[in-house]
Amino acid sequence: MTTGPDDPGSTGTSKDDKERTGAAQSSAEESGTSLDEQRAAGGESPETGARPASMGGEVPVAATRTRSGMFGVRGTGDTSGFGGLRLPGYAPAPAERPYGGWFDEMADELGAAMDQNGIPRAAIEQVTVDRGEITFYVQREKVAEIARTLRDDPGLRFEFCSAVSGVDYSSPDGAPVDKSLHVVYHLLSMTYRRRIRLEVSLNFDDPHVPSVVETYPTADWHERETWDMFGVIFDGHPALTRILMPDDWDGHPQRKSYPLGGIPVEYKGAEIPPPDERRAYS
Template sequence: MTEPTGTSKDDQEPTGGKQSSAEASGAATEEQRTRGGEPPREGEVEQSADGAADTSPEGGTRLAPTRERRGMFGVRGTGDTSGFGGLTLPGYAPAPAERPYGGWFDELADELADALDRNGIARSAVRQITIDRGEITFYVERERILELCRLLRDEPALRFELCSSVSGVDYTAPDGAEVRQPLHVVYQLLSMTHRRRIRLEVALDVADPHVPSVVEVYPTADWHERETWDMFGVIFDGHPALTRILMPDDWEGHPQRKDYPLGGIPVEYKGAEIPPPDERRAYS
């Protein structure tokens, strides 16, 4: 069997070779540490819109990792037949990364910064870069998400031609603790030219859940944005037909938001009602 020779970029690995991630084929972790790179740590500051350091950990957009995980399977005595029993996840959030990032991440960050300068977009449009679990995430100002996506798609050195997913996350604290901009929109981008994947995130206030639609740049985002609106209530301004895709058109609320009830929802065609998990009958 001959080795694959086709490649989308002459100086990159051949198609079918080892995946070109920072861990597998980029700079070794030891080399990165030798050059001064450090693993992400919670509590470091991020860049604010005016270029100054934000004094709040993570810019206040996520929870600090201070909560213990409780519940899940094996809970007894609650009457919960779902298996979750009041599941509480730890509020973990990766901290902003510092240069050098390692692997192709540094090259990508430099190419993106140069592209921003050439197109007259302030570098503060990217508020934070995080490296976590061998993946890179760019936290973006919501007003700049559309033009940043167009730049990422069209620049020859970037060429992220495909948006494979748009989804939502609600980081509202289960204990009622205040979280700034808990509603996040996550974009997964793929460069088929350079065989790279990145993630974009936009943080929103629950009271103002508006973000520009990226459908005109990535048509694949059409139904993904509809589902994110349906489940999380994010309003994608400029979407060609922002209607529900899973729930009935007249449904009230958005089922994957943290403030949505776990049970007690009437079933219209039978007149029944599903009780909350902690009030259901236990069978063991």
């Protein structure tokens, strides 16, 4: 006999006094603080790239920088028409409590679960709330342990990893940016209808991070694509091979250091070079 979550004999999968599967979704509009409130809670304006006083005024994990042009072309001219484009640098300020909505409850549950599993709370380097979404920046050495805790703890139940992706925060003008290679994990709790992100920052000269395939089998293909496109090495992955490019391909095409346009395109004897090798028209 099948019983519902409210039947006396039902064991259910959710906490008895909390939102159950199938309840109204905790949408971005219903959770988290507004952008203005978050900037106030985070201290300095995001454009400054400064952490609040409680974090020692350190630079955020994701540094800000001004973006110019559309494709990062330098030196040879930009024939795209976007050469004069200037966009202000932006990175959300690190968040401070209260985060708003269910974020505080979830953060408390995560902290308690980390204590129970012997994971130091310092493994969470930064928390950011922006546009109704919460991101936990974690130490790379602890990402696999934190992922397993998020999946297995009954108060968290993030059962599904929907994506693993890479981001290259290198400055287009070549200015140094510390730990500019990031790995982002998108996690979903189907039990509580909640979404969060984990983010790990790396240096290009040491792009290693533990694999989470043992916890989330679907991450197998996502980690392979992140290795293929960004060169992130997922230690412990069962078969870290290319998934989009040929096995003998040289380089990782979505790094900003990769030649723009890739390889020249040939049309019946006429060769179209990559955009960064074309001459400028004025």
